[in-house]
Amino acid sequence: MKHQTFVLSARRVATPTELIDDAFVVVEGATVREVGHGRVPGGLPLPIELGDVVVAPGLVDVHVHGGGGHDVNCATVEEAEAAVREVARYHSAHGTTALVATTVSDTHEVLANALEGVARVAREPGSGVLGTNLEGPWISPRRAGAQYPGAIRPPSREELSDFLDRAEGTLRLLTLAPELPGAMEVIRAAADAGVVVSVGHTDADYATTVAAFDAGAREVTHLFNGMAPLHHRRPGPPGAALTDPRAHLEVVSDGVHLHPAVISMVASLAPERTVFITDAIGPTGSPPGRYHLGPLEVLVSEDRAVLADESGTIAGSVLTMDRAVGFAVKEAGLALTVALQAASLTPATVLGEKQKGRLSPGSDADIVVLDRDYRALATIIAGRVAHDRTGLLTGLPTIRGAN
DSSP: OOOOEEEEEEEEEEOSSSEEEEEEEEEETTEEEEEEESSOOTTSOOOEEOOSOEEEEOEEEEEEOEETTEESOOSSHHHHHHHHHHHHHHHHTTTEEEEEEEEOSOOHHHHHHHHHHHHHHHTSTTOSEEEEEEEOSSSOGGGOTTSOGGGOOOOOHHHHHHHHHHHTTOEEEEEEOTTSTTHHHHHHHHHHTTOEEEEOSBOOOHHHHHHHHHHTOOEETTTTSSBOOOOSSOOHHHHHHHHOTTOEEEEEOSSSSSOHHHHHHHHHHOTTTEEEEOOBOTTTTSOSEEEEETTEEEEEOSSOEEETTEEEEEOSBOOOHHHHHHHHHHTSOOOHHHHHHHHTHHHHHHTTOSSSSOOSTTSBOOEEEEOTTSOEEEEEETTEEEEETTSTTTTSOBOTTOO
């Protein structure tokens, strides 16, 4: 069957490294065919005129625990599969076209079931799910944050091997504390297996963090959170990460995890290594109230989630990727191209995804349309509409169950 071709025309198109005025994007099937400026070439369908919006690459979230009332941690493979589909569906309405479903520390059985359930979804073209991110269980009890202490355990090559088998090539990231016994061996083994290893929930010092990067770690989990703070005589993980060109830096751009000035500082020091994440939990999008993150009770308000019995401890977030971009631009003062790169191209690069996070000939037709307040108006995944809040894309092919 012949692929459908359509053209989107807008006031601005972000590639994301370049912002093009009065531009268009040609989509053929599930692929971007052309990005241009000015008049649409002849021989193409009439463009869909979107007006004063920004057309940008679909946003890529490498660290998201849940959303829309669903969590990645589930008791069975089937429950995990169903939950991850709903998580992806919820976040697609906020501009996310690709995500890595993220667990919290739990029993081996629950994590193995999550890996199998996510793998089922990730193997489906156009699902918007790229695989699993294991945040724990190999983390420091001293920096557990909102992770259940009873599920934390030492790093294990044997457990890693089983996780890799269950994931069947879809384990994309994992977080661990490099100071723990056996951690360096697990870092090397995971990196050799193609998994991106992230330093986080750690009590490591500067030298140990650098040693983790030497062993193959390539990211830091929610920079500044879940680790010792930056000190002028004890730079710790933040100092090691900010100064090491091998390390990508996860940033939660919500004004809760980091002050806007810190977001600006990180993006200024390492614009091509900054990775926006949501760290969103299941109640994201739900009314304020009491919910659970694993066995821990959390209190959710309009802009944050904290442990119910320890209000000073942040418990993930209720952030979405479009809001992360908007906050970075409006409150932290980032250029739109810098914010979009941190939310699309750079996270895709971390994962080795060469067709995602960009708008260029041959890239995946994963697209978000942002309004003037940087909220997602419409989302396209693999050339099909996943979300269309105001009917901008009526008539285009849609994903079954689209918002």
